[in-house]
Every structure is written in structure tokens, then in C-alpha cells.
Amino acid sequence: MKTFVRLIVMFWVLVAGAQAPVSNEADNLFKNGHYTKAINLYARNPSYTNQLKIAQAYVALGNLDKAILQYEGIVSKNPEKLLPQKELGKLYFKTKQFEKAENTFLLLTQKDSLNPDNHYRYGLSVEALGKRDKAKDSFKKTFHLDTTHINNIKELGAYYLKKKYMDSVHFLVDKGLKVAPTNAQLLNLKALAHYNFQEYNSAIPYFEQLIKQRYLETYIFMYLGHCYEKDWRNKEAIDSYLGAIGIDNANSDAYFNIGNIYRKEKQADSAIVYFKEAITVKRVDLSREYHAIASSYRTKRDYKKALDYYWLTYEQNPDDYITYYNICFVSDHYYQDPKTKIKYYQNYLDKFGNHRFGKRYRVHAEKRISELKAEIHLAAD
Numbered sequence: 001m002k003t004f005v006r007l008i009v010m011f012w013v014l015v016a017g018a019q020a021p022v023s024n025e026a027d028n029l030f031k032n033g034h035y036t037k038a039i040n041l042y043a044r045n046p047s048y049t050n051q052l053k054i055a056q057a058y059v060a061l062g063n064l065d066k067a068i069l070q071y072e073g074i075v076s077k078n079p080e081k082l083l084p085q086k087e088l089g090k091l092y093f094k095t096k097q098f099e100k101a102e103n104t105f106l107l108l109t110q111k112d113s114l115n116p117d118n119h120y121r122y123g124l125s126v127e128a129l130g131k132r133d134k135a136k137d138s139f140k141k142t143f144h145l146d147t148t149h150i151n152n153i154k155e156l157g158a159y160y161l162k163k164k165y166m167d168s169v170h171f172l173v174d175k176g177l178k179v180a181p182t183n184a185q186l187l188n189l190k191a192l193a194h195y196n197f198q199e200y201n202s203a204i205p206y207f208e209q210l211i212k213q214r215y216l217e218t219y220i221f222m223y224l225g226h227c228y229e230k231d232w233r234n235k236e237a238i239d240s241y242l243g244a245i246g247i248d249n250a251n252s253d254a255y256f257n258i259g260n261i262y263r264k265e266k267q268a269d270s271a272i273v274y275f276k277e278a279i280t281v282k283r284v285d286l287s288r289e290y291h292a293i294a295s296s297y298r299t300k301r302d303y304k305k306a307l308d309y310y311w312l313t314y315e316q317n318p319d320d321y322i323t324y325y326n327i328c329f330v331s332d333h334y335y336q337d338p339k340t341k342i343k344y345y346q347n348y349l350d351k352f353g354n355h356r357f358g359k360r361y362r363v364h365a366e367k368r369i370s371e372l373k374a375e376i377h378l379a380a381d
Helices: 001-032 035-042 046-059 065-078 081-092 098-109 116-126 132-145 149-163 166-179 186-196 200-212 217-231 232-248 252-264 268-282 287-299 303-316 321-334 340-353 357-380
Strands: none
Touching: 001 252, 035 046, 046 065, 046 149, 065 081, 065 166, 081 098, 116 149, 132 149, 132 252, 132 303, 149 166, 149 186, 149 217, 149 287, 166 186, 186 200, 186 217, 200 217, 217 252, 232 252, 252 268, 287 303, 287 321, 303 321, 321 340, 321 357, 340 357
């Protein structure tokens, strides 16, 4: 009997010894990014640890469907293990399976109620489902368990900002900034809390810090420009609005605000330049839509309406020689008086006769003018 036991022990020692090099090789492959090869080796020894590593390798490969199936299999066989449940919940959330994420993290908050991250992730899940009050309660629980959970502070701070509870925003964000003084999202919340409460001077350093950190968003430059204006720092305000234009050169509000500063400083010429630019970039170009309507009416031979819409098209883009030629062509069908028709074609030649792409239309316009003049001459005879 003792001999038999010794043989069994020796067998398992040999098996374990054979498996160890395989696991080590798989670990090295995983560390170096050979995830598929690592999965194949881990699968030879489907231990709990190796099953976890297979799931992690699928995540690294971006194959989240297989990772979810792998974690679901691990959880069903190991219901007492919390780590795979948490990773599964994260994947449910990442793949927008919010109900499954909610159920998974709710269970985790019950099994491990003192874990702040479980409450935080449950809050994210219910928030994604539109249950904002439930989310807020969960974020508050997280904060009571861990006042240094930065991601949670961002979520709870954003909730209070929307509700305009500015004191609560400052309280939370100040706690977070003690731990992470350069965190951009916390600085953003702090700046917006001051800005929304019209504490413009207090908001300035936080917006400035965001820009220094290359957190470059149009609204930051716009809000900072407004703060500078309120603080009578017009040069800095103009520079900030120009920063917004550097990101979005069609920002008509930024041009207008610069013009307004120059107007208040009685620099009328500069003001006019920027006001005109605001008009230029704000104008909506509907030429494509007007042209399509005009062409449709032309197909119906409703020349009056076609002409109206071609004129609207031309007003959107007065440099479009094709549109103006369409006006001539439709006018030729709509008007009875040949002199009126000649006037349109002559206007085309005056405006676009030397256009490098308009030669074909120029030839036709000249031909029609000759034909119409002949009609007038014959009618006179």
C-alpha cells in the first residue's frame, strides 16, 4: 500500500514538473505580446489561474466576446471567486451590456460591501441606464469608503455640477486635488464650478492650468476669454478668443467677442473687421439644396419657381458661373421679351466671359445674343 501511495505521489510530482515549464513559457509569451500562442499553451493545463490568463489574453487581443465567454465559464465554476466576477462586470460595461453589468456589480456590492470600487462601478452601470439618483447614492457610498477615489470624485462632482450644488463640487474636488493636483478633469470641474457661479476671477487660474497641460478645448478658451473680459484684461481675452479660433476657425462667437472688445475700446476699424468675419463664418451655405430644388422645378418646366431658386443659389455663392448661366437659360424659357433675354446673357458675359472654365457657356451666350438680335431685327421688318 505504501509503495502504491509513493507511486501516486511521484506521478503527480512528474506531472506538475512537466506543467511548470509549459506555464512559464506561456507566461513569457503573454508578457511579450504573443497572446494567441500563450492561450494555446495555457489551455493545456486548464487550472483556475490559467483560465484567468486565457481571459486576460483575449482582452489583450481585443476579442471581448471570447473574453466574456471565458470569464462567464470561470464564474460559473468558481462562484466564490470575486476577481473574475469583477472583470466580467467591467467587460459587460465596456460592451454596453449595462443591465448585465448592473446585476454583476450589485451582487459584488453585496458580497464585498466595503469595497469602494464595487459601489463605484455599480454607480456607473445604473447611470448608463438613466438611473441617476441611484448612481448618485452609489457614488456617495464610494466616497464615504474612500475619499481618494479620483474617478468617483469626477462622477459625483459632475452630478453636483449639473445640479448646481457648487459648494459640494468644491468640497469634493478639493479633496481630489490634494491627491491628484494636476488631474485635468478635476481642474475642469473646479473651473466650471467657479464660472457657473460667476466667480470669473477665481476660475481663471484653473482654466489657465488646463491650457498649460495641453487640455485644448474650444469652450475652455471661450470661457477663459469671458473671464478675462470680466476682469478687464482685454488683451488676454483677445488672445484666448484667438485660441478658440485656432481650434475652430468657423467660431463666429469668438470673432464677435473680439470685435466687441475692440468696439468698447473705440477701435472701430478693428471691430468692423472681426464683426464682418463673424458674419462670414456664420453664414449657412444652402446653395446645394437651393440648386437641387431649382433643377427639380426646371424638370417640371415650372420656370418661374426654378428661376427663384437659382437666384437663391446664386446669392449663396456669387462666384458660381454655372449657377448664373442656369439663370440665363431658365430666363430664356420664362421671359417673352428677347431684349430681357439678351440682358441676362450679356450680364453673364460681363461677369464670367473671361472665366477660365466658362468658355463653353461663353460661346453659347454669344450665340444666343446673336440669335435674339436677329429675332428683334426680323420683328422690326
